[in-house]
Amino acid sequence: MTTAVPAPAAIELIGIDKSFGAVHANKAVTLRVAAGSIHGIVGENGAGKSTLMSILYGFYEADRGEIQVGGAPVRIASSRDAIRHGIGMVHQHFMLVDTLSVLDNVMLGAEGGALVARGAAAIRLKLAEFGRAYGLTVDPDALVGTLGVGLQQRVEILKALVRGATILILDEPTAVLTPAEADQLFAMLDRLRRENKTVILITHKLREIMAVTDRVSVMRRGEMVLTTDTAATSPAQLADAMVGRRVLLTVAKGASTPGPVRLEARNITVLGHNGVPLVSDVSFTVRGGEIAGLAGVAGNGQSELLEALAGIRPLASGEILIDGCPVPSAAHNPKAIRALGLAHVPEDRHRMGLVMPFEAAESAVLGIHGDPAFGAGPWLSRRRIVADLARKMAGYDIRPADPRLKTANFSGGNQQKIVLAREMERDPGIVLAGQPTRGVDIGAIEFIHKRLVALRDAGKAVLVVSVELDEIMALSDVILVMCGGRLTGRRTPPPDAASDDTFVGELGLLMAGVTEQAA
Amino acid sequence: MSAPISLPRWADLILVPLLSVATAFLVGGLVVAAIGVSPWEATKTLITGSLGSGEALGFTLYYTTDFIFTGLAVALAFQAGLFNIGGEGQATLGGLGAALVCLYGGGLPGWLLIPLAILAAALFGALWGLVPGYLQARRGSHIVITTIMFNWLASTLMGYLLVNTLRAPKSMEPETARFPDQAAIPSAKSILGVFGIDTAATPLNLSFVLALGCALALWIFVWRTRKGYEIRTTGANPTAAIYGGIAPAAIVMLTMALSGALASGVAVNEIMGVQNRLLLEFTAGYGFVGIAVALMGRAHPLGVVLASLLFGILYQGGAELAFDQPKISRDMIVAIQGFVVLFAGALDGLYRPHLARVFTALPRTRSGPI
Numbered sequence: 091m092t093t094a095v096p097a098p099a100a101i102e103l104i105g106i107d108k109s110f111g112a113v114h115a116n117k118a119v120t121l122r123v124a125a126g127s128i129h130g131i132v133g134e135n136g137a138g139k140s141t142l143m144s145i146l147y148g149f150y151e152a153d154r155g156e157i158q159v160g161g162a163p164v165r166i167a168s169s170r171d172a173i174r175h176g177i178g179m180v181h182q183h184f185m186l187v188d189t190l191s192v193l194d195n196v197m198l199g200a201e202g203g204a205l206v207a208r209g210a211a212a213i214r215l216k217l218a219e220f221g222r223a224y225g226l227t228v229d230p231d232a233l234v235g236t237l238g239v240g241l242q243q244r245v246e247i248l249k250a251l252v253r254g255a256t257i258l259i260l261d262e263p264t265a266v267l268t269p270a271e272a273d274q275l276f277a278m279l280d281r282l283r284r285e286n287k288t289v290i291l292i293t294h295k296l297r298e299i300m301a302v303t304d305r306v307s308v309m310r311r312g313e314m315v316l317t318t319d320t321a322a323t324s325p326a327q328l329a330d331a332m333v334g335r336r337v338l339l340t341v342a343k344g345a346s347t348p349g350p351v352r353l354e355a356r357n358i359t360v361l362g363h364n365g366v367p368l369v370s371d372v373s374f375t376v377r378g379g380e381i382a383g384l385a386g387v388a389g390n391g392q393s394e395l396l397e398a399l400a401g402i403r404p405l406a407s408g409e410i411l412i413d414g415c416p417v418p419s420a421a422h423n424p425k426a427i428r429a430l431g432l433a434h435v436p437e438d439r440h441r442m443g444l445v446m447p448f449e450a451a452e453s454a455v456l457g458i459h460g461d462p463a464f465g466a467g468p469w470l471s472r473r474r475i476v477a478d479l480a481r482k483m484a485g486y487d488i489r490p491a492d493p494r495l496k497t498a499n500f501s502g503g504n505q506q507k508i509v510l511a512r513e514m515e516r517d518p519g520i521v522l523a524g525q526p527t528r529g530v531d532i533g534a535i536e537f538i539h540k541r542l543v544a545l546r547d548a549g550k551a552v553l554v555v556s557v558e559l560d561e562i563m564a565l566s567d568v569i570l571v572m573c574g575g576r577l578t579g580r581r582t583p584p585p586d587a588a589s590d591d592t593f594v595g596e597l598g599l600l601m602a603g604v605t606e607q608a609a
Numbered sequence: 610m611s612a613p614i615s616l617p618r619w620a621d622l623i624l625v626p627l628l629s630v631a632t633a634f635l636v637g638g639l640v641v642a643a644i645g646v647s648p649w650e651a652t653k654t655l656i657t658g659s660l661g662s663g664e665a666l667g668f669t670l671y672y673t674t675d676f677i678f679t680g681l682a683v684a685l686a687f688q689a690g691l692f693n694i695g696g697e698g699q700a701t702l703g704g705l706g707a708a709l710v711c712l713y714g715g716g717l718p719g720w721l722l723i724p725l726a727i728l729a730a731a732l733f734g735a736l737w738g739l740v741p742g743y744l745q746a747r748r749g750s751h752i753v754i755t756t757i758m759f760n761w762l763a764s765t766l767m768g769y770l771l772v773n774t775l776r777a778p779k780s781m782e783p784e785t786a787r788f789p790d791q792a793a794i795p796s797a798k799s800i801l802g803v804f805g806i807d808t809a810a811t812p813l814n815l816s817f818v819l820a821l822g823c824a825l826a827l828w829i830f831v832w833r834t835r836k837g838y839e840i841r842t843t844g845a846n847p848t849a850a851i852y853g854g855i856a857p858a859a860i861v862m863l864t865m866a867l868s869g870a871l872a873s874g875v876a877v878n879e880i881m882g883v884q885n886r887l888l889l890e891f892t893a894g895y896g897f898v899g900i901a902v903a904l905m906g907r908a909h910p911l912g913v914v915l916a917s918l919l920f921g922i923l924y925q926g927g928a929e930l931a932f933d934q935p936k937i938s939r940d941m942i943v944a945i946q947g948f949v950v951l952f953a954g955a956l957d958g959l960y961r962p963h964l965a966r967v968f969t970a971l972p973r974t975r976s977g978p979i
Contacts, residue, residue, distance in 0.1 A: 402852060455838075469835070
């Protein structure tokens with residue numbers, strides 16, 4: 091098929107407007123997605139991408155505006171309506187039942203009658219057909235819980251296709267994938283495009299946008315600020331449009347001057363509830379003046395290792411040394427380890443790092459609430475903790491600069507800055523930073539990265555755990571890779587590591603558990 | 610982007626409970642009308658019977674005293690995320706502690722004996738709260754189950770002691786001998802008499818002031834000290850508490866001990882302020898009403914004091930109502946109290962979203978999502 095004339099629109103959103111209370115999430119958004127194309131939507135957290143897609147998928151209804159599918163205006167009041175109009179959604183967090191088979195999961199809600207046998211047979215046929223047509227092969231009788239993340243995502247896509255979706259919305263699909271799995275996904279999307287399916291790809295990874303999309307739209311503060319052919323733009327221009335000013339995509343940092351070893355893990359093993367090792371025999375060192383990046387696909391023991399180092403999880407065996415001194419088991423608790431000069435930015439600020447119903451000033455003393463600076467004897471002086479956070483808010487540009495505001499009312503980036511300010515202003519010797527920029531907008535990412543580099547330059551040992559490989563490569567002086575609870579490699583990144591395909595490929599292999607012996 | 614919309618604090622603490630109480634009275638009024646009594650007359654009797662005279666007010670505040678103690682006990686436990694249903698048992702044991710000091714410390718002067726007896730009551734109540742706290746913290750036994758069991762244990766223990774050990778010689782009643790006169794906490798009548806104010810004799814005594822003092826002290830402790838901060842953190846987010854170097858097990862035990870000590874204030878009011886002897890079942894269900902009080906008072910000391918006053922009015926005015934209106938039995942009053950609990954406690958969310966909408970529509974100052 092030749093496409094000299096502009097392709098017809100699969101979906102057209104015209105003047106979509108949506109407010110939540112005082113928050114204007116979508117401001118007269120207009121978007122035209124051509125049929126048989128891959129259209130990327132990028133934007134900072136809170137830019138309104140998810141709201142827009144939720145409107146398209148029937149989770150919310152727009153206050154104003156019109157949705158057209160295939161040129162005809164439609165009303166989408168529920169996900170059922172969306173499916174009827176051929177719109178399918180693959181959520182960031184999969185909506186699958188682990189204990190059911192692939193077939194059962196795909197069939198769920200589309201059984202086609204009280205008795206499932208006939209529906210099951212029909213779906214089995216369709217699965218085989220899609221397998222041939224798009225290369226979406228997956229064993230229909232495998233239990234979903236036994237499949238890898240990439241295959242589970244494939245099941246999600248199949249679910250949408252079986253329901254007759256011609257338009258697929260993918261929300262941050264690569265967040266949980268290894269680089270190799272992401273490549274497979276993109277190949278799959280490419281085949282779908284050739285079969286004239288339409289794909290809307292929501293992501294914050296500009297590299298993916300550049301690699302896979304035909305057109306790209308940028309959202310900023312509820313508005314659609316830019317829509318362009320991908321070939322006609324550059325990552326720098328997109329980043330610019332996202333934040334409304336020029337940002338550095340790389341971290342500006344000088345060469346590191348590593349000093350003595352400040353943090354050492356010796357043969358650390360951490361067990362889960364059922365005695366399964368989550369971290370197995372991990373040893374490494376981090377020197378002062380050095381940022382070590384711990385890479386790996388989420389769920390491969392990085393979180394547990396971080397919590398063990400912070401004293402939250404007990405060690406089944408092994409020991410931790412801080413500035414050369416072994417931490418006695420009696421001191422293996424968060425309070426004592428903090429007192430030894432270790433700061434911990436937890437991976438999950440909602441669950442662990444902050445107390446959402448508290449005023450920000452109260453959240454900002456968690457873990458340091460025993461500091462005599464905050465009051466004499468048993469007292470915790472509100473005046474002092476408020477003044478303390480007010481000072482930090484100025485230094486970290488936390489907005490709104492109101493220490494008395496409830497923690498939950500700050501945006502993700504500002505909440506993260508509250509945690510960072512609390513942990514870093516104590517002048518720690520060692521900083522553990524878990525997913526320091528997760529759910530944080532680009533402006534804040536840049537700020538956080540600069541702070542981490544500044545800590546390094548001040549001679550601290552910094553350990554960054556992140557599932558964002560770009561972040562690890564941009565920040566780290568040395569990269570550690572974990573897979574299946576084991577350390578699978580330690581690499582010194584070459585200059586400009588992110589664009590070094592051999593190096594990225596090597597890390598991908600290590601993240602997938604292919605160690606040097608096997609490779 | 611769709612952050613939960615929070616109400617201003619005053620609306621949360623005052624407006625929402627007031628609306629709940631109004632609804633409870635409205636529904637209660639319907640029930641009263643259904644059995645053929647004018648709701649207007651009933652309300653009048655209820656109010657004059659509880660607030661209309663010095664005597665009525667005295668009784669009301671006497672009940673209020675008990676509710677403040679048990680309400681504070683439950684509220685403190687709430688702050689740590691614990692549900693202390695053991696106020697009855699803790700108060701019962703508090704009575705035992707007070708009685709032992711009063712009976713065996715008869716030679717001491719009142720200024721020493723009374724504080725000692727109060728401390729003993731607090732200590733016994735604290736221990737009776739500490740044990741379920743320990744079982745939850747170290748053994749994983751759920752506090753709701755254990756505190757209920759400890760209510761029964763306290764009750765049977767008291768029965769055993771009062772029948773076999775502590776009963777006054779030659780008495781047929783399961784109660785101790787009268788305490789020495791100097792162990793009695795001064796009544797409101799005697800204190801006001803000093804200032805030349807003549808009032809009717811009521812059970813109201815200085816324990817009321819102690820209860821108000823406990824409310825103030827609790828507020829300071831929970832919101833102005835490091836330990837209070839640790840308690841609130843444990844209640845609001847136990848994972849964050851662990852991260853912050855707070856040991857939840859220690860906080861659970863401390864909170865339960867303090868909660869038990871607060872509940873034992875009922876014993877101070879009843880045993881030392883009114884009865885001057887230890888007897889069975891003096892807690893009369895106040896420990897359970899404390900749960901409703903704390904729910905209604907939103908686990909805040911000021912809210913607890915206000916809710917206690919309301920329940921005091923319901924208790925005293927309800928008794929008058931039952932006396933005045935033969936058609937209304939004591940059980941009717943319990944039903945109306947039940948409505949208050951239902952609307953203020955269980956259906957707390959009834960008005961909240963609507964109010965939140967109203968407040969969002971108002972020109973905003975500084976609260977709300979960003």
